[in-house]
Amino acid sequence: MSKKLTLGIFGFGVVGQGLYDIIRTNYLQIDVKKFVIRDGSKVRPLPAELFTTDRRQVLDDPEITTVVELIDDADAAFEIVSEALKKGKDVVSANKKMIAHHLEELVAIQKETGSSLLYEGAVCGSIPIIRNLEEYYDNELLYAVSGIFNGSSNYILSQICIEGWTYEKALKKAQDLGFAESDPSMDVGGFDPKFKLVILAAHSYGLFLAPEEVLNIGIHHLGEEELQFATERGWKIKLVPEIRQIGPNEVTLYVLPRFVEPGHLLYNVEHENNAVLVKAAFANEQFFYGKGAGGHPTGSAVLSDITALRYGYKYEYKKHLHQAIPGVNLDVEIPVYLRYSDPELVKKVGFSAIEEYGTSPNSYVVGRISLRQILAAGQAIEQDRAFLAQLPDSASKLPDSASKLSDFGIVK
Numbered sequence: 001m002s003k004k005l006t007l008g009i010f011g012f013g014v015v016g017q018g019l020y021d022i023i024r025t026n027y028l029q030i031d032v033k034k035f036v037i038r039d040g041s042k043v044r045p046l047p048a049e050l051f052t053t054d055r056r057q058v059l060d061d062p063e064i065t066t067v068v069e070l071i072d073d074a075d076a077a078f079e080i081v082s083e084a085l086k087k088g089k090d091v092v093s094a095n096k097k098m099i100a101h102h103l104e105e106l107v108a109i110q111k112e113t114g115s116s117l118l119y120e121g122a123v124c125g126s127i128p129i130i131r132n133l134e135e136y137y138d139n140e141l142l143y144a145v146s147g148i149f150n151g152s153s154n155y156i157l158s159q160i161c162i163e164g165w166t167y168e169k170a171l172k173k174a175q176d177l178g179f180a181e182s183d184p185s186m187d188v189g190g191f192d193p194k195f196k197l198v199i200l201a202a203h204s205y206g207l208f209l210a211p212e213e214v215l216n217i218g219i220h221h222l223g224e225e226e227l228q229f230a231t232e233r234g235w236k237i238k239l240v241p242e243i244r245q246i247g248p249n250e251v252t253l254y255v256l257p258r259f260v261e262p263g264h265l266l267y268n269v270e271h272e273n274n275a276v277l278v279k280a281a282f283a284n285e286q287f288f289y290g291k292g293a294g295g296h297p298t299g300s301a302v303l304s305d306i307t308a309l310r311y312g313y314k315y316e317y318k319k320h321l322h323q324a325i326p327g328v329n330l331d332v333e334i335p336v337y338l339r340y341s342d343p344e345l346v347k348k349v350g351f352s353a354i355e356e357y358g359t360s361p362n363s364y365v366v367g368r369i370s371l372r373q374i375l376a377a378g379q380a381i382e383q384d385r386a387f388l389a390q391l392p393d394s395a396s397k398l399p400d401s402a403s404k405l406s407d408f409g410i411v412k
């Protein structure tokens, strides 16, 4: 049966305002009782009595059944969300950083209180991937989930690769357009897509991981050399998070820049668009494409969660509760390109095999390396302002599902 919802919304920024626009034009009878904001002196386009800087006016109001958390402060967001859940309120959030850091704890609170926390808007804006992983891919054997999860870095890469802009000009424009997070290093450093990957790891494989355990290398040291390296081969450079199964009960996951060949589904995902590519044993490849950021696209995902709450929807975390949870293997070797200044870096990184050395105008190597080695060398890579990217790996092309299943010992 449909419940009547009375909302208290934290945040009236890009997403908060986008959500409110949608609620106003929607036929649904959703009552917004209060917005909690940080700065009481800002002029707002709605009556002043709708706003407060006092969070207690929402958290302590028994009439407010549902809290929508859309603020840009992950620590305050965790306090608000956990208190609201403990008070028996349902919550919708789009805060990937907060959720990625506290997911296990938030799941435990929901179990204790029976409240529901939904966060579709936290991963790839308007793309409905979490509920699909929870429901549609409930019993599917997933081989991999990957994609383009960060609109801001993808916009920057498109402007550089297609329009020939400098990195600085493209970043400034992404910020002006409101695609970049308040702290852009979260986007270009690969942290934001990592938070989303950590959330999807829970819904695809039942894994609760700390973001610190997951490798992320960003695009902030992208230079002319790798652009030339890509152009000569007809490739593009994308920032790609991926989790994939590598054995019967083992996965690997990471966020790395990647050279992408024409024909790959991610090749034509440009500008601020996002995409999620799901590879599964029986459904085969499925591709979700859409706006990964912006007030209205993200607001639409938040509204979808709010309306799901009217029917008592909860994530069940079935893969965590009812399936064997896979281990994470960091010893997987991948083919990479590394452009560096200090030759000592190549030794420090410790390639297991080097196939090619290049010297024009800066030095680069192409070789194989394990994720564990990249993680260990992360600081040295950063200090060198080196650029590391995964190369296309034809070996990763999936065999047909029957042989793959037998590889995994699932069917003989």
Ligand SMILES: NC(=O)c1ccc[n+]([C@@H]2O[C@H](COP(=O)([O-])OP(=O)(O)OC[C@H]3O[C@@H](n4cnc5c(N)ncnc54)[C@H](OP(=O)(O)O)[C@@H]3O)[C@@H](O)[C@H]2O)c1
Residues within 6 Å of the ligand: 010, 011, 012, 013, 014, 015, 016, 036, 037, 038, 039, 040, 042, 070, 071, 072, 073, 076, 094, 095, 096, 097, 121, 122, 125, 178, 179, 182, 292, 293, 294, 295, 298
């Ligand atoms: N922007 C996107 O496209 C997008 C997409 C997906 C997910 N998200 C996520 O959605 C959330 C909101 O993003 P946004 O882009 O809408 O941020 P934003 O435009 O910077 O707005 C942030 C809002 O939060 C309020 N705020 C900050 N700290 C607060 C606190 N402690 N208590 C109450 N209100 C507080 C601010 O108040 P004032 O108005 O008074 O400053 C502002 O209204 C973030 O978690 C972000 O990662 C954003």
